[in-house]
Each structure stands twice: as C-alpha cells, then as structure tokens.
Amino acid sequence: MYSDRIKHPALQHKLITAQEAAGMIRNNTVVGSSGFTQSGDSKVVLPALAERATHDPLQITLITGASLGHGTDGLLANAHALHRRLPFQVDPVLRKSINKGEVLFIDQHLSETAEQLKSGHFPHMDIAILEAALIEEDGSIVPTTSVGNSAAFAQLADKIIIELNISVPLSVNGLHDIFYTGNFPNHRIIPVTRPDMRIGRTSIPVDPEKIIGIVITDIQDSAADIAAPDAATTAIAGHLLEFFNYEIKKGRLTQSLLPLQAGIGKVANSVLTGLLNSDFHDLTMYSEVLQDSTFDLIDAGKMLFASGSSITVSAPYYEKIFREIERYKKHIVLRPQDISNAAEVIRRLGVISINTALECDIYGNVNSTHIGGTHMMNGIGGSGDFARNAYLSIFVTSAAGKNNDISRIVPMVPHVDHSEHDVDVIVTENGLADLRNLAPRERAKLMIAHCAHAEYRPHLQDYFTEACQAGGQTPHLLHKVFDWHTQYKNTGSMKKEVLEPEIY
C-alpha cells in the first residue's frame, strides 16, 4: 500500500487511522504540527484530537509553523484542548479563547521558535505531526506546500506522526531546501547570498524509529481567500510604486528593486499586482508566503525567483501550480522559517519588506497585533523579522476604518510591535510618509500631513502642537494620550464631535 509514497519498507506497516493517531497524544504534552499560513498543516490528526477532547478531556501545548487552515485551531479551542499555543494563529474562535485568557498564547517572531526549541528555552517536544507528500528510502520526508518549523520538529520531537497527503502530486519533490543551522556554540553561517540559492537538501531527515504512525489523507489546503484590490488598496499601491520610481531616479534602487517580502492581505496583494503593470523587471522575492500575485508575476516574466516558506494560494492557482509544477520549480523554493525569516539573510539580501499595520502613531511606531491595545488579532508573525532587518521597512494601512470611526493614525499606539527604529516608510491611501533620516518631531509632521485621514488631521495636529509645548524628543501628553481609544471603546467612534462636550 502506498509504496510509491512510502519508500522505506518498514514504514509501510505503520499505517494507522487519524483516530488512532489522536489517541497516541497524551494529556499535558507538547505537540508540534506542520502548517504555515494554512498550508501543509495537519488535516486529520489535529481535528481527530479535537473530536477526542470533546469526550476525553485533555490539553496540549501546540506549536506550529504559523497559522493552520480548515478551522482546526477553532475546533481545538472549542474542545478546550489547547493549554498553550504558539507562535501564530488567525482563527476567530481561538482568538476569543486567547483574549478570555483561556488559552495561553505566545506571540513570537516566526524566525525564533525553532531556535528557542533547540536551545531548550521551551519544554521538550513530545510528538510532532508532519504533513508529507513522500517518505524516502532513508525515512526522510518530503513536505508539501510549506516547510515552516517541520524540519526542527522532526529533529526535536521524541515521536513523529506523518500525515501522508496523497492529494499532493509527487512532483512536489524538489521544491524544498532544508538546511539546519546547528546548535550553539557551533551555529553555522546561513550561506544564502541570492534568493535563488539552494543551500540544503530536498527532504527533511527523520529517524524512522521515531515514526509511530502514518495517516493517509487526501484533503487539500484551505484555499486562500484574498479580496480583490479596491480604491484604497489601489491608491496605496500607487503611492508605493511612485516611491520606488523616485528611489530609482535617486539611484538608490534599480528597476529590479531588491528582493521583496510582502505580508498576507489585500494591500500587499495590490502592491504586487501593481508591479505586474509596471516597468519593473527581473524582480525577486525573499518572503514567507508565496501568494497568487507571486505566481502572476512569475507568469508575466516579471519575477525571476521567489523564496518562501509556504505556498498559500486560491483554489484555481493551486490547481495550476501543480499542473505546471516542473516549470514553477525553476522559479520558487520553500525553506524552513528560521531560514526564510533569518535576520542574517534578510539584512544581507537587502529585502524590501511590506507589511500591514493595525494602526501607526505619529512618530512611526506600529501596532500589528493588539486591537485596542489589549485584544490579540493574529500575532506579529514574521513582520518583525523583516521590518528590523530590511533595507526598506514599509508598513501599509488604511487611514481610517469602520466608516471612519477609527483613525488608524493615532497619537500613540497602545501596543508597540515595531518601534520607530524599525519603520522607514508608512503608506495609507492618503499618501506616503518617508520617515528615513528624520527625528520624531519631523516624522509627526509627515505622518499627519501625508498619512492621516482628513477628518482626523486637525485633531492630530492639535495634539502634536500641545505636546510639543511640553517638550521632549518624542512629545506626548500622557494624561490624554489614549483618549481616542477610550472614547472608541465607550462610544464606537474616535471622532471628536461625538463626545466633545464631555471629554474636552
């Protein structure tokens, strides 16, 4: 059975059901699972574990690459099966449990989880559930649409359950580039000097003795659901392309730019779509996620090569990519996330990073994660890995939201994921603030003039003017710095007139 996908003879006898696999996971253990931006995740074992937990209560620490698809995090949260969860999630049900304090969520730079596990900063991993397309003769596994932390989990977990996904064509073999940095004090150089450079092997080494079961699945990844560009995202993309052209004119960039990184979301998608209809050429990408727009750029001959840790695309793109996988393999590679997000490589390559902010303050600090400063949305993901080390660190957001009841440019962000030191450029549909080489007071003027929504601009200016009278490198009025957020919580709007009589 499945001898074309299980080439290690002894392992052909390890087939088990998802329910049997879920039964092997004990209470209070640390479980690793493949899965990065909903790709290459556990399709059946984790759901079976959630099902089991509804009648046989247990709790685990679940560590993944990044987010899982198919609502699996929600199933686990609903079944109260998660004690601790890291390093990222996007599930609306799990989010509620996290914000209630029922699930302990560790929001972590995606480059760091493997390092922390290796170094023993986290408890030992008991069991890993890894999706694979193929098990080689030596027991090594070929991952599917993501690598994420699977290479580290395979090395560190005591036991391994393989989810062999037969819906993924065997031609996926050769897409991955697996490299280990080793342990301190003999940590190796990561020798990537170009996005298209391969430095490792195509399969993840696995000790066959550790494989306690193989579960067959044929469930595809959750399809990405990316909203089409709208007026605001198109405007943002336009400002950014104009900025790139300005940088070319100044001799700081060429029409090939530098390797691009783009977060998930419709703004990043709009920017990449904007590149499609531009004079830029011979582009490259050194990113986390390869999305629809990446493949459009490759197909258009605009992008030479894209490096990521996962492929997260819509259903038609998924079909097409696997239909033409041999062609795409010349243009893409999937790496472990401690390599795709490595500070070392990002700084060496001079990545241009584009990520989405929840809100920004007038001095250029960015909140990527906490709604109202308190409630977790998704997590910092890889944005910090890229923003800190990028050649250009760009954040995009709409100027206002919720029918303009929320200004996304505020006096002070109530949660800082990226400090002013790590933010070069901020773009909204209103305009672009180039914050390089500017002191905080200069940054504030640009942020208010270029990025803020017209309705909030005078109020931001009033705040800034009054704050400057009190002095400082970064002028603020702490006694009322979060009045806008507090008002929004109480009234549903940050607009000044809503509560003016009472609060001013």
Place this chain on the structure above:
Amino acid sequence: MYSDRIKHPALQHKLITAQEAAGMIRNNTVVGSSGFTQSGDSKVVLPALAERATHDPLQITLITGASLGHGTDGLLANAHALHRRLPFQVDPVLRKSINKGEVLFIDQHLSETAEQLKSGHFPHMDIAILEAALIEEDGSIVPTTSVGNSAAFAQLADKIIIELNISVPLSVNGLHDIFYTGNFPNHRIIPVTRPDMRIGRTSIPVDPEKIIGIVITDIQDSAADIAAPDAATTAIAGHLLEFFNYEIKKGRLTQSLLPLQAGIGKVANSVLTGLLNSDFHDLTMYSEVLQDSTFDLIDAGKMLFASGSSITVSAPYYEKIFREIERYKKHIVLRPQDISNAAEVIRRLGVISINTALECDIYGNVNSTHIGGTHMMNGIGGSGDFARNAYLSIFVTSAAGKNNDISRIVPMVPHVDHSEHDVDVIVTENGLADLRNLAPRERAKLMIAHCAHAEYRPHLQDYFTEACQAGGQTPHLLHKVFDWHTQYKNTGSMKKEVLEPEIY
C-alpha cells in the same frame, strides 16, 4: 615631522591646526566623526568648530559612532552648531537641546548607521574627522581606542581630516579588524563564527587624495567613571549568576556560558565583577564596549577573548592596557560597529546580552531611552541590536528609584524600545523574572512577584487584576494606564498614598 606616524610621504605636508581644520567645515554640511562610547573621538577639531560657531554661526549634521567625550557634544550644542545629530549621545547639555526640539536627534540602532549611509538613505557625507594613531604608506589609517563607524566614514565622505593622536602608543597597531560588507545586492557574508576570529585588515583604507588636513593632538580619551558596585547592583548580579548556574544545571549552558555582551553602567559592571569571583571559566565576550571589568576578567584568566568596537576604561586601566598592549592584543579585538553589532553574528554566536532598562512594564516591554515617555536620556545605542538577536536577552534595572518615588516596574511603559518579543529575562535587586515560554498574563505575575518593589507590588497587582477583568491577550486599562507617570510629573512621586484622595 611625525614621519613615524605619517608613513605616506605626501601626507607629511598636510599638517594643519585644529582651527584651520574647523575652518574647512562649511555650514549645512554632513560631518562624520570617529568616537564610540567616548573613545577615539575628535579631541580638537570638533571643539574648535564649536568655538568658531560662537562667533561665526553655522550648523552641521553630526554623525558619530556613538557618544563623544570631553563634553564636545555640549560645546557644539551650546554654540548652536548642531542641526541634526545621530545615532547616540550621552551629553547633559546636548540632551537639553534635543528635548527642547533645538537639535534634531535621530536615535538609531548602532548597527544600522553605516548601512543607512551606504544605501543613500541619509544625505551624502561631506567631511569626516577621524582620530588615528598612524597613517600607513598607502594612506590607510590605524584607529585608536575605537573603530565605531570610522571605516564607513572613510569610505563615504568626500573629504577627510585626520586627528593624529600622538598620545596613543604606536603599539595599538594590530588591535583592529576592519571588514566591509559591501553594497546591495552583493552584500557579503560576515564570516565571524567565534569571538576571536579575525576577518579583515588592521587599518582602515583611505584614499590619500581625500585627506585635506592632519591635525596633531595629544589629548587622551575621557576617562570612564564607573560607580563601584552597591547593595542593589550586587543583588542584581547575584540573581543573574544564580540564574546562569540554574541554566548550567539544566544543561542549557556550560560554565563558559556563551559570548557575553554588557552595556555600560554599574549594573553590567557588577555582573562582570561577579563573574570574577565565580566558577565560570573560559568566558568570551562579543560586545560593543570593553570596560574595566573586561580587563579584570582577562587578567584573572577567566576570559579568553573579548571582541568590541571600543575600549572605554578608567584612567589607571588606560595606562595599564597600553603598558601591556602586546599581551592584551592576544585577547581583544576592535571591530566596526556594523560588525560588532551585526544581527548575523550576534544570533550565530548565541550572545548573552545584558542591558539596562530605564523602566519595564508588567508584560516585559522595556523603555531604555525616554524619561517620562517623552524626554530623551541617551539613546537606544546597541541594546536593540543585541536584545533582538541574543540567545538570552536580559535587562536589568533597580525596582524603584528616587527614594522609591519612582517604580521602575510600571503597568505600561510610555515608550517601547524593546518589545516583549525581545526580552527573555528581567532582573531587579528584588529578584529575577524568567519570561521565556510565557504568555503575557503569566509574565505579569512573575514581574509583579519577582521584580517589583514591595511598596508598589500591591498596586501593580490591583491594576493587573482589574485589567484582566476587561480581558485580552495583554490586559490594560487605557484610561488610567499612565496615571502613575502623570502623578509623578505633578507631585514628584508615583506612590499611591500621595494623591490617593484626588485620583482614586
């Protein structure tokens, strides 16, 4: 004249006075100067420029390695000669000008200035003033007690003025390791895999045509003034050494630890002094600044090797180091700050970083720079370079200050330099909070129990309990999160009883 120190024959005719050199600096230009933690700085040209500015007004952008000695930044600020200043300073006079908004200060990760200049993100550098001990036959210069950004400035500035410091023995030659990473997209790997590895050359390449003048000086560096350990710093050091021993017991560290980085200040000094009287051995350092304690550890045979970007020591240590420089050269190296502080190397070596916080919040966010959230103290310096990439990122601070009128553990820091993601351990004289592998709510419990001052502990607990009722990943009450800071500003104390009737 000075043929032993000016080996390039044509340059022997370039001797000028400090006043003549200062006269060559034009209004509205960008000036680079050597100098890192008060070492190897411009001793006479910048002071002469300040003097000139008092009767011949001019303003420059001044970019250095880090801080300057001899009150030079204060002289320049008093003379209104600074329009813009980066990336770091420690001068009380300049600090006032910055906080008044008179000098535009760009507070920057110390690893990044050279990158930003190279990439053209900053305006072109017109002139560099570089302290040197020696000019070689080819025009290359041997720096003195720091490298800082001098190698980048030498490459990027249109013109160069050398301050040839004849008080620095020629035997300093051989102490430095100069390496260039090159430009994007061909940025090179920084091949340091051990602190003692040399990867470059001993002198900074300089095009002799660019040297427009050589000024002779014999003024030594400002002597470091490090306070002796006291009860609080000794307690902090004790907690930290106990923690290191615990890590050894757990098998995560050996008695040689991993390469150490320590910021300037009496706490870091206490910790290093604590290592002197311990069982640790074969220690190494990959840091920015080599201080008195570094040399004590080398002399005691405890430290094998220390890599930094400057030597900043007290007067007796300065004498001793140069008396025995040939011996010390086997144990130390000075590198450019984009190498000493490189993300790539810090993460590869697994540095244990110890830096000082102004204040920390209950969730582990750290303010290193802004007093009251608004007024600049010194700058972020290299703390971010190390904290982000370290194997262990440790911050130290006293639990309370100013006769306990300030709690250094607060509900929320009003300025974030290091987010929770980049902070592993926080230590005060009260105890140590090991924040690894913990969600924010767990972090808060430890911070309150282990780090907070007894007087503030119940009030922090009250805040946290009430905030948790409102929910969230990182519970906060934005409407009163900065009440302590506001009260301190108004009354001079954060203590609850001071204003209780009015504010609660």
